[in-house]
Amino acid sequence: MRISLIQLDIAFGNPEINYATAERKIHQAAAEQPDCLILPELWTTGYDLSRLEEIGDPEGRITKGFISTLAKQYNINIVAGSVASKGSAGITNSMFIFSRQGELVGEYSKLHLFRLMDEHLYLQPGEAKGLFTLDGTLCAGLICYDIRFPEWVRAHTAQGAEVLFISAEWPLPRLSHWRALLISRAIENQCYVVACNRAGSDPTNTFAGHSMIIDPWGDIICEASEGEEILTGTLDLPRVREIREQIPIFSDRRPHLYY
Numbered sequence: 501m502r503i504s505l506i507q508l509d510i511a512f513g514n515p516e517i518n519y520a521t522a523e524r525k526i527h528q529a530a531a532e533q534p535d536c537l538i539l540p541e542l543w544t545t546g547y548d549l550s551r552l553e554e555i556g557d558p559e560g561r562i563t564k565g566f567i568s569t570l571a572k573q574y575n576i577n578i579v580a581g582s583v584a585s586k587g588s589a590g591i592t593n594s595m596f597i598f599s600r601q602g603e604l605v606g607e608y609s610k611l612h613l614f615r616l617m618d619e620h621l622y623l624q625p626g627e628a629k630g631l632f633t634l635d636g637t638l639c640a641g642l643i644c645y646d647i648r649f650p651e652w653v654r655a656h657t658a659q660g661a662e663v664l665f666i667s668a669e670w671p672l673p674r675l676s677h678w679r680a681l682l683i684s685r686a687i688e689n690q691c692y693v694v695a696c697n698r699a700g701s702d703p704t705n706t707f708a709g710h711s712m713i714i715d716p717w718g719d720i721i722c723e724a725s726e727g728e729e730i731l732t733g734t735l736d737l738p739r740v741r742e743i744r745e746q747i748p749i750f751s752d753r754r755p756h757l758y759y
């Protein structure tokens with residue numbers, strides 16, 4: 501599975517500019533002939549949380565139509581980062597996943613809201629796992645702060661997920677945490693980690709970039725710098741099974757003693 505991570509800067513509170521940028525970048529990334537693309541967290545609005553009632557996407561409909569069309573046009577699976585999706589029960593930070601046929605094959609809303617950036621004041625948390633299948637491989641979607649909750653990540657890999665797709669707006673001052681947490685999630689779950697962060701700044705934060713792909717041994721296959729970049733790497737999927745057989749942590753677990 502060849503994957504391109506679109507590490508872009510986001511125009512604060514300006515979906516019109518952000519859709520145009522995403523379309524241009526997806527066109528550029530398609531030239532690398534990936535099987536799958538991934539975008540960062542809240543890529544249509546950024547963290548303009550106090551204006552989400554005005555600029556959020558009603559039920560994610562605009563984003564779904566936009567991504568479905570591009571997935572079909574380029575014949576590429578797209579993990580569409582996340583967007584602020586406005587529903588009757590409030591606004592969620594939601595990831596939509598489209599197959600290369602343009603069908604919605606998964607949907608996940610960020611489970612853990614990040615108080616340090618006031619998410620709990622404006623957003624509703626998700627209530628369900630982020631499992632989905634792409635080209636026959638079981639995958640899971642997670643959003644930013646979710647990676648600090650290893651038990652939540654494990655809930656997906658214990659069900660067989662082999663690739664974690666993570667979209668983020670991770671700030672620069674905690675770059676060392678981003679790298680260490682992602683490598684740890686890959687080693688302890690013996691899975692691929694595909695993590696797409698944003699570049700640039702908003703009125704309160706500068707973001708870390710450093711999107712990366714990590715293999716199930718914990719080795720970094722490729723890593724972006726801090727700025728805008730399209731990063732492409734290839735997953736050797738049989739390696740997940742090989743490593744899970746070599747060190748069989750999933751059958752050696754004793755979860756009845758863990759809580």
Ligand SMILES: O=C(O)CCC(=O)C(=O)O
Nearest residue numbers: 614644645669670671674
């Ligand atoms: O956990 C962190 O340090 C960053 C989390 C974050 O920025 C987010 O969830 O948006």
